[in-house]
Amino acid sequence: MSRTASITRTTSETSIELMLDLDGTGNTDIATGIGFFDHMLTALGRHAMLDLIVRAEGDLHIDAHHTVEDVGIVLGQAIREALGDKRGITRFGFAATPMDEALCEAAIDLSGRGFLVFDVPFERPMLGDMDTQLVQEFFQALTANGGFALHLTRRAGHNAHHVAEAAFKAAARALRMAVEPDPRAAGAIPSTKGVL
Structure with a gap:
């Protein structure tokens, strides 16, 4: 069964086209107009082993907020x-x-x-042309629209x-x-409720 999605979303602030394959090999082709976000x-696609294509045009003459948030919305969807x-999925995941x-x-x-529980403080306001506050905005949009809980914590680091x-x-x-598919789950939904 193919676990893919292709979504286009256009508002007065942004226009986004996104293609996703959950069972990919980490191939990405990203163009948002925000270098650090790209x-x-x-990195997200490569380390999640997602094939991910993102084309985003946004009102960057204002700032990067709408583009970053809206990409999070579409990727979550x-x-x-x-x-x-x-x-048949594993459902839970953890990484340090x-x-x-x-x-x-x-x-x-x-x-x-x-x-989203986000405890990742930054010691400077900008990363290239991206406000560090937008890291949280991205993950907030991603989790709200993806329908999953994410706890993200900085344990160490200053850079x-x-x-x-x-x-x-x-x-x-x-x-x-x-x-990831759980080979022991035999295609069952991983919940005592029988639905997720």
Whole structure:
């Protein structure tokens, strides 16, 4: 069964086209107009082993907020669509990912309920042309629209680039674990309720 999604979303602020394959090999083709964000989405795709194509045009003459948030919305929708009824998935995922002095942890539950706990402070306001506050905005939009809980925590680190990259990679590795088919589940929905 193919676990893919293709979504187009256009508003007065952004226009986004996204294609996702949960069972990919980490191939990405990202163009949002925000260099650092492209770098983070590339890392997310590679370490979650998602094939991911993103084309985004936004009102960057204002700032990057709408583009980053709306890409999170569309990627979350795509993950939810590609997972279908979640039959046979592992459901939970966890990763602790270092990048030099930085260490971030991520725990995911593909529960059907969007929730973000974000404890990743940054010690400077900008990462290239991206406000560090937008890291949280991205994950908030992703989880709300993807329908999953994510706890993301910085355990160590001062370099803002390293902290952000460790956070994205930890989330990616946890997501990869959670979406993987569980060979012992025999195609069952991983919930005592029988639905996610």
